[in-house]
Amino acid sequence: MFDRYLKRKAPWHNGYLKLGSLLAFTLLWAVITHNTHPTTQISSPLLQGLGDRRMLAAYDGWSGLEGTPIPGEQREVAAVRSGDEWHDTSGNVIQAHGGSMLEHEGVFYWYGEKKDGLTYNTTTNGWQRVDVLGISCYSSSDLVSWKSEGLALKPNDHPDLAAERVAERPRVLYNKATKLFVMWLHIDDQDYKVAAAGVAVSDQPQGPFSYRGSFRPHGNEELRDFTLFKDEDEKAYLAYSSEGNKVLHLGPLAPDYLTPLPPYQRLFPGQAREAPAIFKSGDLYLMFTSGCTFWEPNPAEVFCASDLAGPWLSLGNPCMGNPEERRKTFRSQDTHVVPLLGKPDTFLLMADRWNHRNLGDSRYIWLPMSVRDRRNGTAAETPSWAEKVGSVLGIVPRPSVDVVVRWEDAWQPLQYYALSTAEGDNPRTAALPMALQQKREDQPSQEALLSRHSEPDEMSSVM
Numbered sequence: 237m238f239d240r241y242l243k244r245k246a247p248w249h250n251g252y253l254k255l256g257s258l259l260a261f262t263l264l265w266a267v268i269t270h271n272t273h274p275t276t277q278i279s280s281p282l283l284q285g286l287g288d289r290r291m292l293a294a295y296d297g298w299s300g301l302e303g304t305p306i307p308g309e310q311r312e313v314a315a316v317r318s319g320d321e322w323h324d325t326s327g328n329v330i331q332a333h334g335g336s337m338l339e340h341e342g343v344f345y346w347y348g349e350k351k352d353g354l355t356y357n358t359t360t361n362g363w364q365r366v367d368v369l370g371i372s373c374y375s376s377s378d379l380v381s382w383k384s385e386g387l388a389l390k391p392n393d394h395p396d397l398a399a400e401r402v403a404e405r406p407r408v409l410y411n412k413a414t415k416l417f418v419m420w421l422h423i424d425d426q427d428y429k430v431a432a433a434g435v436a437v438s439d440q441p442q443g444p445f446s447y448r449g450s451f452r453p454h455g456n457e458e459l460r461d462f463t464l465f466k467d468e469d470e471k472a473y474l475a476y477s478s479e480g481n482k483v484l485h486l487g488p489l490a491p492d493y494l495t496p497l498p499p500y501q502r503l504f505p506g507q508a509r510e511a512p513a514i515f516k517s518g519d520l521y522l523m524f525t526s527g528c529t530f531w532e533p534n535p536a537e538v539f540c541a542s543d544l545a546g547p548w549l550s551l552g553n554p555c556m557g558n559p560e561e562r563r564k565t566f567r568s569q570d571t572h573v574v575p576l577l578g579k580p581d582t583f584l585l586m587a588d589r590w591n592h593r594n595l596g597d598s599r600y601i602w603l604p605m606s607v608r609d610r611r612n613g614t615a616a617e618t619p620s621w622a623e624k625v626g627s628v629l630g631i632v633p634r635p636s637v638d639v640v641v642r643w644e645d646a647w648q649p650l651q652y653y654a655l656s657t658a659e660g661d662n663p664r665t666a667a668l669p670m671a672l673q674q675k676r677e678d679q680p681s682q683e684a685l686l687s688r689h690s691e692p693d694e695m696s697s698v699m
Contacts, residue, residue, distance in 0.1 A: 314380045314381055314648075315646035315648055316379070316380060316602050316644075316648070316649060317645065317646050318566070318599070318601040318602055318603060319600075319601060320599070321597075321599070322382075322599075324382050324384045325383045326383075326384060329352070330372075330374060330384075330600070331348070331350040331351060331352050331372050332346050332348025332350075332372045332374060332600075333348050333349040333351050333595070333598050334404050334405040334406075334588060335347055335348025335586065336405075336406060336408065336463075336571065336572040336586070337574050337584075337586065338408045338409070338410065338417075338441060339574075340410055340417075342377065343376070343441075344375065344376045344377070345373055345385075345441045345442065346373070346375075346376070346382060347373055347388060347406040347407075347408055348372055348406065349369075349371065349403070349404050349405075350369040350370050350371065350387065351366045351369065351595045352366075352596035353366045353369050353596065354367075355593065355594050355596065358426045360427055361426075361427060363426070364592045364593070364595060365426060366595050366596065367399040367400065368391050368397055368398065368400075368401050368403045369391065370387040370388075370390045370391050371387060371403070371419070371421070372384070372386075372387060372388065373385040373386065373388035373441075375441075375442065378649070379584065380648070380649065385442035385443070386442070387443070387444075388438070388442060388443030388444065388445050389403075389406070389419060389421075389436055389443060389445040389447065392447065394447050396423045396432075396434055396447070396449070396450050397447060400425075401423065401424065401425060402422070402424035402425065402426065402428070403422075403434065404422050404424075405421065405422050405461060405462065406420070407419065407420045407462070407463060407464040407572075408420075408441070408464075409472055410441070411470075411492060411493050412470060413470075413491060414492055414493075415439065416437045416438065416439060416492075417437065417438045417439070417440065417441050417445070418492075418493040418494060419435070419436040419437070419438070419445050420433055420434065420435055420462070420474070421434040421435075422434075422459065422461065422462060424460070428460065431452065431458035431459055431478075432450040432451060432452050433451060433452070433459045433474075433476075434447065434448075434450040435448045435449065435450070435495075437494075448494070453474065453476070453495075453496040454485065454487060454496055454500050457478050457479075457500075458478045458479065458480070459476040459477075459478060460476065460477045460481060460510065461476065461481075461510040461512065462474065462475060462476035462512070463511075463513050463572070464489075464493075465514035467544075471489075472488070472489040472493050473486060473488055473489060473514070473544060474486070474487060474489055475503075475514060476512070477510040477511075477512070477528070479502075481508055481510055481528045482505065482507075482508050483502050483504065483505045483506070484502075484503040484509055484525070485500045485501065486501045486503055486544065487499060487501065501546060503539075503548055504525075504539070504548070508527060508528045509525040509526070509527065509528075510525065510526055510527070510528050511524075511525060511526040511569055511570050511571060512524070512525050513570050513571065513572050513573045513586075515575060515583055517580065517581055517583075517637075518580065519542065520540055520541075520542060520607070520637065521540065521542070521543070521544055522538055522539070522540045522551075522607065522639060523538065523540075523541075523548065524536060524538050524585070524639075525538070525539070525570070526565065526570055530592075531592040532590075533564035533566075533568055533589075534563075534564065534565065535553050535555075535562065535563055535564075535565065536553055536554060536555055536570060536641075537550060537553060538550075538551040538552070538553075538554045538639045539551065540637060540639075549635050551637065551638065554605065554638075554640055554641045555641050556642045557643055561643060565587065566587070566589075566601055566603070566641075566643055567601075568587035568588055568589045568590075569588055569590065570586070570587045571587055571588055572586040573585055573605070574586065576649060576652040578652050581607045581608060582605070582607075582652050583604070583605045584602055584603075584604065585601075585602065585605040585641055586600070586601075586602055587601040588600065589601050603641050603642070603643065603644055604642075604647060605639065605641045606640050607637060607639050608637065608638050608640065609636060609638075610638045
């Protein structure tokens with residue numbers, strides 16, 4: 237029809253008329269297809285996610301770039317957005333600073349300091365602080381949507397938990413033998429001169445925890461930033477900053493996890509490393525650490541060993557990005573490392589972006605972290621026999637593994653819990669919590685996300 241009309245016009249009109257007719261026809265077709273496939277608004281009150289942000293994963297309709305139908309249901313996937321204000325499932329701001337995580341029977345429990353009180357300077361040294369308000373607990377089955385379980389450890393009449401004291405960086409382990417959940421804390425005064433460990437216990441992961449008291453470990457050694465680590469054999473270990481924060485100490489815990497046992501190692505003397513976070517990739521032990529600059533960020537450093545007894549070798553700064561991000565660990569300080577069971581070489585790095593002017597408004601930085609064999613890019617393996625012998629002989633080779641952390645604007649920890657297409661192909665599938673298996677069935681795969689967009693970057697678009 238349009239061609240017959242154009243043939244009756246002067247030749248010099250033909251180009252403009254063809255263009256105008258094509259635009260008119262395109263507009264008419266767009267109206268028709270819009271009515272046939274109406275746009276739907278993406279909204280879900282159930283996704284009380286991190287930072288009130290949501291990631292578009294898939295939708296019914298048509299691809300605007302390719303003009304082809306996109307199968308599947310309308311769906312949203314909540315995403316981790318580091319640095320945003322995070323809210324729990326009731327819409328309240330999450331208060332779990334300096335925190336750690338425990339996975340128990342398919343549920344993740346996040347413990348951290350409640351700091352939403354007044355930030356003020358102490359009279360003795362001018363340091364910023366918040367009165368002791370308790371240790372919060374949140375629960376989740378997907379590492380994104382967090383339900384408040386209230387205070388796992390409440391302030392009480394014990395002198396260690398008085399308002400004017402310091403109770404920070406909680407760590408919780410489950411003891412299968414005693415069937416108790418054991419919480420450790422850094423207990424201090426406003427001048428950080430007490431430098432003690434506090435211990436509490438509960439028969440439930442969410443508490444309430446009963447406080448047992450405090451002590452200095454290993455014969456009156458200072459304890460400040462610390463971590464707990466439980467190995468596959470159920471033996472547990474304590475690592476802590478000591479000796480004026482100049483040396484890290486590492487040693488075993490008693491079978492009930494309530495007290496430390498001798499001996500202990502002195503690690504990295506004179507290097508002033510703190511905030512240790514121990515994790516394991518295969519048979520390789522790794523330790524994420526920060527420098528000592530109070531509330532200010534600094535370069536991270538990771539160490540590795542084939543045995544907790546050492547020797548520990550430095551892998552350097554794991555942070556990838558611009559010089560500022562590397563120098564300041566994405567403007568944060570590490571606090572804990574969480575294994576992601578579906579990928580033995582991938583972990584969740586938990587960190588805090590401290591706001592010393594308003595500590596309750598400090599933000600959470602959670603990023604994916606990978607451990608790779610630098611020789612071929614595969615998952616890291618135990619150091620070779622030659623490397624072990626070389627270490628014993630005093631020859632310290634450069635380790636053949638790399639630990640890498642990169643910034644992600646939005647990411648989904650659940651996607652790393654990837655199930656094998658054949659149930660028997662993946663021996664780690666059996667260790668995957670049932671709650672996550674069900675969640676995984678309800679989520680589009682990472683491959684599906686990529687295949688439904690013409691550009692991979694569109695995966696990160698946030699609604």
